[in-house]
Amino acid sequence: MNQSIIKYVIGKVMTIVGALMLLPIVTGIIYQEKEAFAYVIVGAASFLAGQLLSRKKPKNTMFYLKEGCVVTALTWILISIIGAIPFVLTGEIPNFIDAMFETSSGFTTTGSSILKNVEALSHTSLIWRSFTHWVGGMGVLVFLLAVIPMSGGSNINLMKAESPGPSVGKLAPKIRNSASILYKIYLGMTVLEIVLLLIAKMPLFDTLCISFGSAGTGGFGVRNDSCGSYTGLQQWITGIFCALFGVNFNFYYYILDREPKKSFKMEEVRTYFCIIFASTFLIFFNILPRFNTVESALRASFFQVSSIITTTGFSSVDFNLWPSFSKVILVALMFVGACAGSTGGGYKVSRLVIAIKTVIKEANSYIHPKSVKKIKMDGECVEHDVLRSINVYTITYLVIFVVSVLLVSIEGKDLVTTFTAVAATYNNIGPGLAAVGPSANFADLSYFSKIVLIFDMLSGRLELFPMLILFHPAVLKDVFLKKKALKATK
Template sequence: MIHFKAIGKLMGGLLMLLGLLMLPGIGFSYYYHSGDQMPLIYSSFVSMAMGALLFFSFSKQDQIIRKREGYMIVFLSWLFMSIFGMLPFLVSGTLPKLPDAIFETVSGITTTGASVINDIENLPAGILFWRSMTQWIGGLGIIVLTVAIFPLLGIGGIELFVAESPGPTSDKLHPRIRETAKRLWYVYVGLTLLLMGLYYIGGMNFFDAINHALTTMATGGFSTKNASMAYFEIPFIQYVAILFMFLAGTNFTVIYFGLVGKFDRVWKSDEFKAYVIVTTLIILVLSFPVFHFSGENLEKAFRDTAFQVVSLLTTTGYVTADYTSYGHGLTILFFLLLFVGGCAGSTAGGIKFIRHLSFFKNTILEFKRIVHPRAVVPLKINGDRVTGKIITHIMIFLLIYLMTFVMGSVVLSVLGYDMITSFGAVATCLGNVGPAVGLVGPLDNFSFFSPIAKIFLSIIMLLGRLELFTILVIFSPYFWRAN
């Protein structure tokens, strides 16, 4: 039996929190005289009122949260955030059509960064800030924030953290889940503030600095400029963005250990080592062909290569150059980066380095098992043996991910879009990246898609952000069977 009353109370608290997070944009509305303060106020009031109704209706209920409740809460949280998070776009008239508002909001909450807005610089300041805030909220996961704060309201839940982070690793900084969530957010907030300061020092105004800091640390990619990061043709800003995109794509527990001086724990991570080595090699290998095709000087070619590689690997989605103009071969290589993703426990989306690493290491070991069938050849990550259950989980995840990509591309093709665009749109939405290839390249957006296609791609973004299993398990018959 699923305890829906406990879920209802938590959803109420979540909506109240979401409403509160809409309020900072009102200050920018008044400061810049953009006239969008009332839509934000209305949207905040509706969210908090609905949240209060749910919360206090179930405030006396026993808070029994098990694994099934955890998965249901995560699924409903992202659904509720998408529904109520689009209110500022609808009420302000920025995106009056429901499919557009849904797409933009889901893209923000899932930190995908794909957009249907053709003139971003013409948006009112408050709405523009809320657009960036949706990515910052979704960056580390609203459920982690909920786990850190809601115990104060009598709500806890290890199950929520597990459901929000369904990857193959479950490192904790502290045995109490609330302390883990709090420390992750200290790192997240601290790096965001530091980045905002660096952007400001580098030449951005305060509004651009805070918006880009929010979306960089979230690996989201929403920008205040139509040209994205290419607008800021300042080497310092772009190198700072590269560094912090890379950090945002790193497991936050690894960052925490580095900040407290436990460097042995940092380099013990096989995933982090693979992340550093692979990223560096790809940048070095691609820099020279980019230098050849772009006609830029070597430093600019290296910077553009590093920026695009890190942006795509970490699923941030910022662009400083059109990588599809470098020839078909390089375009394919950049397209393949959409299927990598950052580290588990980071704000990045995608398949994640840990799954790729486990898959390739296990594949190599399988050759040894074939030659020595009686030998026991275990897969080890970080020096620890990986159980067969986890290996099976990874293999099934990769298979479902591939099937979702293929089936999603077929659906878009049936809806009338060319094959390259269909591949690109599904790959970038499933990986929560932003730009891709075809008609959704780095210089394009998603405004031309039909309403049905936008809703479909929104579902794909949610599937990718919650790493497939969290949503798909709810639709399995086993989830609803009594214990």
Template sequence: MVFNMLGKILLSMAALMVICVIISVFTGGRDLVALVLSDVIIAVIGVGLLMIRPTKASFYAKEGFAVVALSWILMSLLGALPFLLGGVFTSYIDAVFETASGFTTTGATVCGAIERIPHGIGFWRCLIIFIGGMGVLVFVMAVLPLSKERSMHIMRAEVPGPSVSKLVAKSKDSALILYAIYFVLMIIEAVLLMIGGMSPYTAFTTAMSTAGTGGFMVTDAGYIGQSTYLQVVAGVFMMLFAVNFNLYFYIILKKFGVAVKNEELRWFLLIYAGAVAIITVNVLPRFSSFGEALHHSAFNAASIYSTTGFASVDFDKWPTLSKCVLLLLMLLGGCAGSTAGGIKTSRVMILVKNGWNELRRLAHPKYVRTLRIDDKPVSEPVVRSVLVYFTAIMALTFLSILLVSIDGYSVESTVSSVFACIFNVGPGFGAVGPVENFAHMSALSKIVLALDMLIGRLEVWPMLLLFAPSTWRNRAAFR
């Protein structure tokens, strides 16, 4: 069953790559051979996996996690083919890093000369962000008939956030609704960007990149030096894509009350407002007017908090306080059920409230209080899973920092590079700042950071379970 699913996923991926082939044909076709060849390879492997007849039709939590983790690794390995065959990178590790960065919506690049990438491959680079943002398996679920019974295991493993709620009774319909909302928002942004003077190619790639909160651009300068209008459009949409998509569904259903009263949304906006205020005051001396300072701090805070990773100025040159605020925003990430990375605002809420309750319990040992979010009690297992998740991701963060530090960069660069990757942000500070890239890092660091991106995007457990020996002991179960 697992191989069968992987085959379906690869075939879906091959189908998506056809879009890039078409674009390549219309834009000169320098990369046509590379794209067609990659497409065929992926499709052949996909068909090969489908040929393995599933021996078991059952699908449980373990298989769900395995499918998700394996498919993301496989997609990163095979999605790198166009970059390699098209001559964008000479090293396979670089190509895989770039692909993983795209699928996980990180947006950390190892490419110095982005404008020289042919349009077909350039579109693929942003398309994988768009697909990775909402989840590849959710996409497959929306378009292909899957085993209906246990689809929740997949949803739960791929959709970010502490708990998953379905919008409507059927997983397939839920996935379709989410993708429809996602697609429409992306189109609106692309149109607004085109009104601001962007070419259709740049507008659509940028819009897909924003939608997945990824951060790849098709120009070397990125958002630095773009017009204020374009920056405002991107800034607003980065925030929109970092909000729980379920809220848009409520708005469509005209349940505005539910959407406005959402506690996570309030925390998200309050934290954002606080961060913007601090940074604005802090960077005021560097800009000619208050308005300009507010504009840039608002844009870059939105970019980092939504884990997109665009930059309107080189924020690496900002004072330490502002950079620390940005580092904290990297960690927080957007809301659950959005395309953002990070540990998600709702988890932060649970951590803070739980900490506060524990503090009260020290003073009143018999103190009984349930943790409430949106005025509904949060069950003990959810709180526990959030605590364990936080511990695990922090432990992995520090382990990665140790491994990356072998390269000998400054502490600032090392720490921020790991933060930028594991929380799917993109740019860090120093040697990996917004005007720099990751190309100069060693192969070991690139592998560690690429794995970090996958761990961060899939929220630790699928990846960890995949490496647990017990998952592999009974390999027959994967057929």
């Protein structure tokens, strides 16, 4: 394993995280809050440590998928730890496990919170808390590839390890150009949402935090009722942008590249919007008697469907009080998730489409044993390796989910709380149901349960395998044996 390049990349990431803390520092200065000093200390320490680790570029800059997975997992654990320290230093979240839960939830764009009174936080910490969504949405390593020149054709392995979805390809011949294109689209859409929310008369601070959250499909609000107290227009804008950020970014690239036919041929995107529309209207008719107007019922239905399927996690109403039919649809959407290549989490629509086609193909083979049919996606045959990887992912996904539910159930909470707490964190959703519903939080869970859920959040965001590979005995053996060999030579 090329440990020198892993150390170098981690150093670059620490430098970036330190620099990103300028936003809460500037916010603290504007609002004259003493909490900004904590971010100055942590930001400076992270920046300097990163500079020391990456001061010397290794001669061998090649790394394979194994190194890509290891560096991705280490990076996300490290940024969660660094991001949590200011909360502890300010005393706003004095317990480190709680602080890391909050920050892991932020960077993984989950939106689950342990805070009972969000509005008690300083503006400095609120902006950092929401900004972690934006940073984690597209990925910190994708950002690294976009802004820092890194040689070597193996850089695609960093994107593969970090980007959500069953496959990652190049939008441009060079990986850096692909990463740059993704971030330009991401930034442009974020700015557009900010402008529209400002036109809708949302306060500037709220606008920035809500836009960071919806862009990264996170879900941290700056009010205790999440988005419930915003105007109808502001909720419509936020809900629409949540849905737009859940679309595969290749869709936008093709439009910008003047190839709209390719955009609308994307079967995953068409299925994604069909699911949103169908779910919205099913819930709308189910909850209509509970609302005074048709518009408010339709808005609440669309907002929650958009927020849940994209794994954003904002709430405009307490959907925990809705009929069971509507709640079952929302729980199902937690597992479906957004499109591959978006900022959303979950199982991904593309995997679901291919899985359904596989079941149909197998059923047809029983009826017509001699027929030979290929599974197609967007008019092209799906390769066997893709099908195999989806099958492996599905099995792994279910195993981790079941084990997590068993571990969290040790605490003795009711089944709905336990099940949806794991579903909400594992799929990077935010709120669950019952004791972890939209009007509640995760504060009352035990520290053991929170640690399990932190692992679930990181695993879900990184598509499972980077976290599993990091703790694989062969990888640990490789790392420790090399360290012992180096000591022996010295």
